[in-house]
């Protein structure tokens with residue numbers, strides 16, 4: 001009597017698994033097509049919710065570059081004591097070059113300094129009247145691109161400690177303010193992005209819940225003919241995945257559209273800054289990351305909704 | 317194949333639907349369960365299909381005490397059992413063919429195999445050629461037969477039918493019962509709940525008689541008077 005209850009000719013587990021997935025996939029697509037309006041609405045709302053963080057990101061990347069551009073030419077000027085000669089200045093320049101956070105060191109001789117001053121309008125005759133060149137040797141120290149305000153301040157402090165150095169002129173407060181602003185903007189964007197991702201997940205969850213509630217009978221019949229929890233759930237998870245992917249595609253399109261609309265003004269802005277601004281469009285990587293993240297959020301939303309609303313329909 | 321030992325079922329808040337029920341059904345046997353309305357026929361079938369759990373006693377199917385079948389095992393248990401319901405439980409927005417294929421989808425059969433077997437099952441219940449129709453466009457009796465095709469399509473070792481002929485004319489009812497008997501001869505254990513005494517007598521199978529949840533008679537096939 002110990003015959004297992006088993007339908008004749010049941011395929012092996014991996015085959016069953018694979019076929020069940022294929023079926024769930026087809027079902028999930030059918031479902032989206034059966035409710036075109038609901039699908040469209042969900043995808044539009046979620047797409048918008050996902051496009052916003054991406055816009056923030058675009059903004060942030062460019063703000064960073066903008067800040068760097070502003071920070072550039074904000075070299076630290078190191079004035080040496082008048083007594084320092086060319087050899088000493090050269091040795092110091094080489095030492096500074098080796099310091100952390102230093103990109104380049106340019107040595108400016110008193111003659112060069114005088115010539116630069118002379119080039120400024122109105123200074124020529126006054127300088128010509130000087131008996132001696134009163135200018136010292138100067139090191140123009142370019143901090144490494146992207147070095148933080150604190151790092152540059154530390155560098156300036158270190159330079160002040162050099163015995164040959166008379167005066168160090170850096171743009172510390174300016175850099176610190178810029179850094180603080182960047183940090184603040186980044187945090188605000190992170191928080192907003194997290195909230196929007198949550199909203200997108202909830203949108204999918206609501207859509208899937210709707211779907212489940214409209215299919216109570218179908219779910220029951222599936223369970224009666226021997227469908228397990230995973231089997232019943234799978235089409236909804238796939239549907240969530242599709243909704244996520246479609247929304248991701250919508251978000252990508254929206255961002256590309258935004259970039260296209262902004263291209264001309266951005267170019268003018270760039271030109272106004274002497275071509276040094278170089279506003280960067282998004283590369284392919286963040287767009288792909290967005291698509292993957294959107295699919296995952298959709299799946300997650302479907303998982304949440306199905307866990308909650310399918311539990312009620314579980315067999316005894 | 318199926319054994320009830322001192323089985324009781326009490327629904328939440330209700331009186332006892334089954335009380336101290338004990339009987340055995342051998343593998344490959346066909347048995348009718350009869351009794352007045354509310355006697356507990358449906359409840360008995362539900363316990364076998366794990367649509368309900370007993371309040372006391374032990375239900376054994378294929379040598380396995382169903383108490384040992386936990387939540388996760390219920391689906392696998394049901395895949396080995398075909399069920400026909402009085403209200404047929406069809407998906408009204410799917411074609412007849414899709415409805416009949418459902419158990420095969422769940423058990424992971426290939427599409428071609430599904431299609432072939434669903435057609436064969438529909439042919440058996442006399443619905444050949446109706447594959448693409450929606451159940452809403454069928455008569456009650458035809459819908460019932462789609463439900464039967466769905467129950468037999470996976471060739472289950474146990475077939476449970478709850479008033480399967482309620483909506484059928486007498487001639488068709490006899491044909492459907494004959495179909496169940498055919499399935500029995502292929503080795504399946506068949507349990508049919510029915511209060512159609514005329515039909516039961518005609519089939520000459522063993523009969524369990526319930527009265528208010530108690531087993532009051534167990535008539536062997538040889539003693540069923542024509």
Ligand SMILES: Nc1ncnc2c1ncn2[C@@H]1O[C@H](COP(=O)(O)OP(=O)(O)OP(=O)(O)O)[C@@H](O)[C@H]1O
Pocket residue numbers: 327328330332333351352353354355356357358359360511
């Ligand atoms: N889900 C339920 N909740 C509470 N009581 C129930 C439930 N299902 C059945 N009952 C009760 O259990 C008893 C047996 O019901 P059951 O459906 O098994 O009878 P039946 O013999 O199939 O009757 P019928 O011939 O009318 O279908 C009845 O008194 C019924 O009211």
Ligand SMILES: [Mg+2]
Pocket residue numbers: 357358359478
């Ligand atoms: Mg009943």
